[in-house]
Amino acid sequence: MVDELDVRILSLLQENARLSYREIARELDVAVGTVYNRIRRMEEEGILRGFAPVLDYEKLGFGLTAVIGIKAQGRKITEIEREIARNDRAVVVYDITGEFDILVVAKFRDRADMNRFVKWLLSLEGVEKTNTSVAMQVVKEDWRLKLTED
Known part of the structure; x- marks a missing residue:
């Protein structure tokens, strides 16, 4: 189950998957550990399936x-x-x-x-x-x- 914070994290990652946990935490005004735990949980649950660049094929x-x-x-x-x-x-x-x-x-x-x-x-x-x-x-x-x- 995703909540508003998860959605905000995912939205930032979609804009720039290279953002560090620290940068995401600063943007969302939450602890770095919170960002780390949320991303890890979403990876384990299969919500976040990877990080990939947007390519010009x-x-x-x-x-x-x-x-x-x-x-x-x-x-x-x-x-x-x-x-x-x-x-x-x-x-x-x-x-x-x-x-x-x-x-x-x-x-x-x-x-x-x-x-x-x-x-x-x-x-x-x-x-x-x-x-x-x-x-x-x-x-x-x-x-x-x-x-x-x-």
């Missing part, structure tokens, strides 16, 4: 983003999702409702890289069809969610 050579809908055999869906999640190109794997069963967002270096991935998807047992859309422009790509209302 295009500048790193991954300028192609694809959104791929996958239709799969019902009894194989979970197994297929797990297999896709292990692939380094897949950055998001969702189990969804609607026309498709699985939605994947993936990053690629070029069309050949994407082609190999899609062909690999189609080779997985239980995958019936895929539908690939290529992002023409990334307008917003930010997983940080505003946790408080100002």
